[in-house]
Amino acid sequence: MNAVDTESGTDTYDVIVIGGGAAGENAADYAIRGSDRTAALVEAELLGGECSYWACIPSETLLRPLDVAETAANLSGLSVPVLDRRALLARRDEWVHDYEDASQVSWATDAGIDTVRGRGRLVGERTVEVTSPDGDVRRLVARLAVVLATGSVPVVPDTLAAARPWTTRDATGVVQVPERLAIIGGGPVACEAARWMTALGSSVTMVVRGDRLLSRLEDFAGDEVADGLRSEGVTLRLGTSVTSAERPEVHPDPGIGRPHGGPVTLVLDDGSELEVDEVLLATGRRAATDGLGLEAVGLRPDDLAGRTHGGPLPAWLSTVGDINGEALLTHWGKHQGRRVGGRIAALAEGRPVPAEPPAPVPAVVFSSPQVASVGLTSQQAEQQDRRVRLLDVDYTSAAGASLLRDDAAGHVRLVVDEDSEVVLGATFVGPDVAEQLHAATIAVAAGLDLATLRLAVPSYPTASEVWLRLLED
Numbered sequence: 001m002n003a004v005d006t007e008s009g010t011d012t013y014d015v016i017v018i019g020g021g022a023a024g025e026n027a028a029d030y031a032i033r034g035s036d037r038t039a040a041l042v043e044a045e046l047l048g049g050e051c052s053y054w055a056c057i058p059s060e061t062l063l064r065p066l067d068v069a070e071t072a073a074n075l076s077g078l079s080v081p082v083l084d085r086r087a088l089l090a091r092r093d094e095w096v097h098d099y100e101d102a103s104q105v106s107w108a109t110d111a112g113i114d115t116v117r118g119r120g121r122l123v124g125e126r127t128v129e130v131t132s133p134d135g136d137v138r139r140l141v142a143r144l145a146v147v148l149a150t151g152s153v154p155v156v157p158d159t160l161a162a163a164r165p166w167t168t169r170d171a172t173g174v175v176q177v178p179e180r181l182a183i184i185g186g187g188p189v190a191c192e193a194a195r196w197m198t199a200l201g202s203s204v205t206m207v208v209r210g211d212r213l214l215s216r217l218e219d220f221a222g223d224e225v226a227d228g229l230r231s232e233g234v235t236l237r238l239g240t241s242v243t244s245a246e247r248p249e250v251h252p253d254p255g256i257g258r259p260h261g262g263p264v265t266l267v268l269d270d271g272s273e274l275e276v277d278e279v280l281l282a283t284g285r286r287a288a289t290d291g292l293g294l295e296a297v298g299l300r301p302d303d304l305a306g307r308t309h310g311g312p313l314p315a316w317l318s319t320v321g322d323i324n325g326e327a328l329l330t331h332w333g334k335h336q337g338r339r340v341g342g343r344i345a346a347l348a349e350g351r352p353v354p355a356e357p358p359a360p361v362p363a364v365v366f367s368s369p370q371v372a373s374v375g376l377t378s379q380q381a382e383q384q385d386r387r388v389r390l391l392d393v394d395y396t397s398a399a400g401a402s403l404l405r406d407d408a409a410g411h412v413r414l415v416v417d418e419d420s421e422v423v424l425g426a427t428f429v430g431p432d433v434a435e436q437l438h439a440a441t442i443a444v445a446a447g448l449d450l451a452t453l454r455l456a457v458p459s460y461p462t463a464s465e466v467w468l469r470l471l472e473d
């Protein structure tokens with residue numbers, strides 16, 4: 001597949017992608033598909049990346065049964081289902097293939113991509129050095145392009161580092177459930193992990209420095225998710241920060257999902273103390289650029305922020321996925337991977353580079369209730385001084401939504417441009433709203449106005465009829 005220069009020990013590929021997560025896989029695939037070009041996908045751990053083994057997939061395997069159980073428990077006519085914790089973790093293990101990536105490697109091979117095991121770093125123009133797990137060093141040279149797709153790593157606040165807290169891999173890969181768990185942060189990771197850790201038997205306290213959960217979304221989303229978590233038994237300490245953490249007994253190498261030591265005492269900024277058996281950090285992520293050799297090509301980590309190509313990046317270098325921080329979501333990394341790969345292919349074939357019009361970012365938080373959002377929030381519209389109208393309705397104003405569960409509730413907001421009546425953003429909060437989102441994403445991406453949306457008649461009795469209520473406003 002690749003050309004090996006046996007004298008210099010250098011392997012030459014058309015395209016080298018460092019990082020084999022969802023974003024990198026798509027970039028490699030789109031750069032060479034349907035051609036005789038060659039690609040190397042350099043991966044330090046498991047091909048498939050964070051999403052497949054330690055993030056979206058294990059989270060959803062744990063959360064989906066909880067959604068179904070909650071719905072069943074709130075539907076008259078059904079008896080209450082019993083949660084089998086062992087079976088829940090077994091479902092997770094099955095979906096993460098027991099942390100083996102053979103099926104991903106075989107996908108890559110079938111797509112004509114070479115998997116190169118080891119940690120890659122830039123050592124010069126179009127040149128990557130890969131150190132394999134047993135210490136062998138290989139040099140790869142790219143004829144056309146290098147793509148950086150190394151993802152992100154958790155942010156560990158200084159106040160908590162010495163207590164060796166859990167990070168997200170421990171939560172999604174949980175093996176031993178701590179009796180008392182503190183979760184630090186109020187973003188999507190915190191809101192989702194609080195649910196499954198509670199269901200698995202932990203007594204969970206969320207310590208959130210802001211006054212609301214999910215602070216980047218509409219205010220009503222964070223408020224309704226907070227109510228949902230409280231009703232599941234989670235204790236919320238909003239407007240609270242950790243000032244110090246004490247853990248006298250720390251285990252040197254406990255393995256993922258097992259306690260990292262003995263009890264931890266957190267001192268909070270109101271002077272109170274909280275003793276727990278484990279602390280889970282959900283304090284955000286930063287680009288994985290450590291040891292990537294950016295300096296060898298005259299770049300700093302900040303040069304990658306929000307950028308897939310161009311600007312300070314040399315023409316042969318691109319980024320995709322979490323590393324550029326545009327939106328830390330798998331589908332966004334894959335979208336960037338398709339675009340960057342398509343661009344490399346077009347340049348290689350002398351075709352015009354496909355246009356890259358801006359697209360709205362959709363996101364779903366799999367909390368209870370779920371939160372699904374796309375485009376602008378009302379706060380963002382205000383910050384941008386845009387003249388907008390807000391269309392607000394209860395989710396259950398549609399009969400189909402009320403039929404989903406006896407206790408159905410929720411809220412929906414459209415952000416509409418005051419002058420053109422074009423939809424700029426949408427937020428849905430309620431049971432199963434994840435599947436409502438794509439209609440809104442299409443409306444925002446296509447720049448549809450309210451008059452056009454009125455031509456899209458929802459079926460009766462579905463939850464989609466909430467669109468009728470919004471448009472009647």
Ligand SMILES: Cc1cc2nc3c(=O)[nH]c(=O)nc-3n(C[C@H](O)[C@H](O)[C@H](O)COP(=O)(O)OP(=O)(O)OC[C@H]3O[C@@H](n4cnc5c(N)ncnc54)[C@H](O)[C@@H]3O)c2cc1C
Pocket residue numbers: 018019020021022023024042043044045046047048049050051054055056057059118119120121149150151152168172189288291292320321322323327328329330331332333
């Ligand atoms: C708990 C949790 C739940 C999430 N749930 C969702 C969700 O439901 N939906 C959603 O859209 N997003 C979700 N996300 C976000 C999503 O996981 C990321 O956006 C996505 O994994 C990013 O993909 P990526 O390919 O950019 O990076 P990654 O998936 O992190 O892949 C990067 C790869 O690069 C490798 N690597 C790193 N450095 C090197 C190097 N120097 N050499 C070789 N290889 C290297 C890594 O081993 C890794 O395999 C979640 C995140 C977390 C933490």
Ligand SMILES: NC(=O)c1ccc[n+]([C@@H]2O[C@H](COP(=O)([O-])OP(=O)(O)OC[C@H]3O[C@@H](n4cnc5c(N)ncnc54)[C@H](O)[C@@H]3O)[C@@H](O)[C@H]2O)c1
Pocket residue numbers: 157184185186187188189190192208209210214241242282283284285327328329363364365366
């Ligand atoms: N369903 C999904 O799509 C999904 C699920 C989980 C994660 N993700 C993605 O993963 C990324 C990471 O999620 P996240 O929830 O960790 O990050 P986040 O940045 O969304 O939230 C971080 C939270 O931690 C708090 N925080 C930050 N630093 C702190 C500190 N030093 N002390 C106390 N609190 C602090 C913030 O105020 C915020 O509440 C997100 O960008 C998200 O898009 C997506």
